Amino acid sequence: MMLKAIKIPFKSGRFAVILNEDDASELGVREGDRVKIRYGKAHLIATVQLTKEIVGKGYAGLTDLASNELEIVDEANIELFPVQKPKSVELIKKKTRGGKLTQDEIRRIVEDITNNALSEVELTAFVVSSMLRGMDFDEIEWLTRSMIETGERLYFDRGIVVDKHSIGGVPGNKISLIIVPTVAAAGLLIPKTASRAITSASGTADTMEVLADVNLSVDEIKEITERVGGVIAWGGATNIAPADDKIIRVEHPLSIDPRPQLLASVMAKKGSVGAKHAVIDIPVGEGAKIEDADVARSLANDFIELGRRLGLNVTSAITYGGQPIGRTVGPALEAKEALKAMEERKGSSSLLEKSLGIAGILFEMTGVATNGYMHARKIFESGKTLEKFREIVAAQGGDENVGADDIPVGDKIYTLKSTVEGAVVAVSNKSIVKIARTAGAPKDKGAGVYVHKKRGEVVNAGDPLLTIYAEKDWKLDNAIEVAMAERPIVVSGMVLEVYGRRGV
Numbered sequence: 001m002m003l004k005a006i007k008i009p010f011k012s013g014r015f016a017v018i019l020n021e022d023d024a025s026e027l028g029v030r031e032g033d034r035v036k037i038r039y040g041k042a043h044l045i046a047t048v049q050l051t052k053e054i055v056g057k058g059y060a061g062l063t064d065l066a067s068n069e070l071e072i073v074d075e076a077n078i079e080l081f082p083v084q085k086p087k088s089v090e091l092i093k094k095k096t097r098g099g100k101l102t103q104d105e106i107r108r109i110v111e112d113i114t115n116n117a118l119s120e121v122e123l124t125a126f127v128v129s130s131m132l133r134g135m136d137f138d139e140i141e142w143l144t145r146s147m148i149e150t151g152e153r154l155y156f157d158r159g160i161v162v163d164k165h166s167i168g169g170v171p172g173n174k175i176s177l178i179i180v181p182t183v184a185a186a187g188l189l190i191p192k193t194a195s196r197a198i199t200s201a202s203g204t205a206d207t208m209e210v211l212a213d214v215n216l217s218v219d220e221i222k223e224i225t226e227r228v229g230g231v232i233a234w235g236g237a238t239n240i241a242p243a244d245d246k247i248i249r250v251e252h253p254l255s256i257d258p259r260p261q262l263l264a265s266v267m268a269k270k271g272s273v274g275a276k277h278a279v280i281d282i283p284v285g286e287g288a289k290i291e292d293a294d295v296a297r298s299l300a301n302d303f304i305e306l307g308r309r310l311g312l313n314v315t316s317a318i319t320y321g322g323q324p325i326g327r328t329v330g331p332a333l334e335a336k337e338a339l340k341a342m343e344e345r346k347g348s349s350s351l352l353e354k355s356l357g358i359a360g361i362l363f364e365m366t367g368v369a370t371n372g373y374m375h376a377r378k379i380f381e382s383g384k385t386l387e388k389f390r391e392i393v394a395a396q397g398g399d400e401n402v403g404a405d406d407i408p409v410g411d412k413i414y415t416l417k418s419t420v421e422g423a424v425v426a427v428s429n430k431s432i433v434k435i436a437r438t439a440g441a442p443k444d445k446g447a448g449v450y451v452h453k454k455r456g457e458v459v460n461a462g463d464p465l466l467t468i469y470a471e472k473d474w475k476l477d478n479a480i481e482v483a484m485a486e487r488p489i490v491v492s493g494m495v496l497e498v499y500g501r502r503g504v
Contacts, residue, residue, distance in 0.1 A: 018061035110146035131258035147268035169289025172324035181388035184229030193235035201436035205234035212398030283321025287429030326351035330448015340404035410446035410469035422492035431488035439479035
């Protein structure tokens with residue numbers, strides 16, 4: 001069927017075409033079916049969506065991804081043909097019934113995920129069935145290898161390539177900004193590809209973006225890493241393990257992170273950047289992604305085993321995740337704290353101990369030092385970490401002379417103060433993230449939270465507990481309302497709730 005194309009300003013992670021119900025009936029397709037769209041020599045497979053009014057008869061509405069892929073113009077003539085569902089749909093059904101998938105079958109599914117051949121429902125079925133039915137280690141290994149092989153890969157001509165990754169779940173996790181330059185200053189190569197925030201207030205890429213460009217290609221990542229030793233780039237700007245981002249997109253609304261996908265996601269990224277040694281950070285504690293130490297140990301062993309199968313030397317570090325790392329949460333605030341720590345060669349113990357501890361593990365894994373932590377601390381305290389960080393910032397197009405005090409933060413400010421004296425007995429990760437996001441983070445770079453008091457610290461009446469930063473008054477008002485309702489920091493003796501009538 002010949003139709004005229006019109007661009008629909010709608011962002012979608014899949015190729016989609018919106019058809020008038022009359023045209024769809026004539027073409028013999030229904031909602032969710034697939035059609036092949038041909039425009040000149042270009043073509044793609046798109047999922048059908050139906051409408052009575054948005055697109056008129058004789059027209060086909062193409063979403064951003066589809067129109068960009070075809071490089072199409074409005075009113076261009078395109079040809080549509082119905083096509084069958086890909087074979088991988090039957091393979092997903094096999095997994096929903098509890099069957100074990102072969103290496104070729106998993107490869108077929110991953111290829112179809114990468115090529116946007118699966119609908120949102122089909123991809124969700126694969127993720128959920130993997131969680132409910134599980135995958136054995138053969139399947140997880142094959143899933144990881146397929147995710148690596150269907151994307152771009154980095155190859156380095158010299159040097160020892162290392163990497164680190166955190167499974168997330170703890171606010172303020174800005175440690176990569178210190179680990180990467182410390183490791184690079186020791187002569188190792190560390191091409192760190194990082195994530196943007198999904199449910200957090202700032203991903204590593206969001207924080208680094210305050211200081212430099214993170215939208216780097218694979219070639220740029222390789223060139224900068226070989227030239228200065230390290231890079232902190234957004235993985236989503238590359239085609240490294242592209243199936244991973246598509247899987248994460250369907251996991252997010254369901255708030256699930258199945259173990260097979262978690263393992264494959266992390267290790268595919270490490271394998272794709274050419275790392276031979278990697279440390280996996282697994283935070284554990286109340287309010288973290290993993291709250292039980294035994295679950296963390298099991299996951300740690302799984303990472304080590306998967307690394308062995310892939311030829312990667314992996315060490316898992318179980319770290320404390322019961323409260324934020326450092327004192328800041330939000331892109332600019334976190335960049336400011338990390339840079340100030342490097343400038344002053346001191347800072348929050350939770351930030352420095354974790355950063356230098358993980359850098360030290362990499363030093364011991366690669367034979368750089370027998371006491372890795374002390375070697376990392378020596379590099380940090382000598383100023384070499386800051387010097388190398390400035391080199392990385394400059395290489396990524398930022399201002400190498402920028403200081404922590406030069407980084408602007410939100411000018412709409414509110415400080416939550418304690419009404420009692422005592423000690424902090426609880427800090428809620430989830431509440432702090434909720435407040436920071438309500439204030440505008442990570443979209444508003446200057447929005448976020450500064451934590452004045454953490455667990456175990458003494459508090460006097462009137463002392464600040466938490467300062468909220470925002471760029472807009474209405475967002476600050478909303479964040480204050482959340483802070484009052486959530487009680488993110490609890491001081492011993494604090495009245496949390498009152499029930500029943502008071503007075504005579």
